[in-house]
């Protein structure tokens with residue numbers, strides 16, 4: 605198994621890359637997606653959240669109201685720790701399960717938005733950074749994701765700088781061209797990953 609950490613600032617195109625690597629044959633593990641799954645209606649995770657924070661954090665349809673819960677934990681580190689104690693172990697268990705299910709020769713790509721910020725590079729055999737200039741990211745976030753410019757800028761500023769992220773990269777995927785360019789680059793990177801796996 606080759607463990608690949610995939611990261612990139614918001615709007616860099618990380619999700620586009622992870623989708624392409626998945627299509628080429630990688631086992632993709634997306635921790636954010638798993639963090640949502642472990643608190644879906646009917647899960648023990650959601651039951652524990654309601655026990656801890658009250659049913660006020662639910663929407664009328666019984667799903668978790670993330671914005672409301674976010675406001676509860678935002679400025680209260682004790683509450684945040686309680687939430688993390690519910691979510692993190694469940695995410696860890698699910699990640700371990702997916703890892704166990706992956707074939708022995710799998711190339712496993714972990715989609716980790718805050719890999720650089722949290723110093724997680726040593727956990728992976730290879731770190732891929734998707735890189736695009738801040739102005740390109742800003743324009744994607746405002747035009748394609750419907751964010752306001754202030755919101756998008758604030759999110760970019762809250763993350764690591766390009767330079768700090770690039771420092772932990774083994775492979776850089778520049779993504780300031782077209783999606784066709786990205787297809788081609790993803791295929792090259794896939795060949796590179798297979799060669800690295802083969803050499804292990």
Ligand code: ADP
Nearest residue numbers: 613614615616617618619620744748781782783
């Ligand atoms: P991230 O996961 O890094 O936040 P996404 O992969 O979601 O970023 O990309 C942000 C937005 O920009 C998406 O709508 C995506 O389809 C678009 N996008 C990403 N790369 C390109 C590109 N090379 N050309 C055009 N649009 C792109």
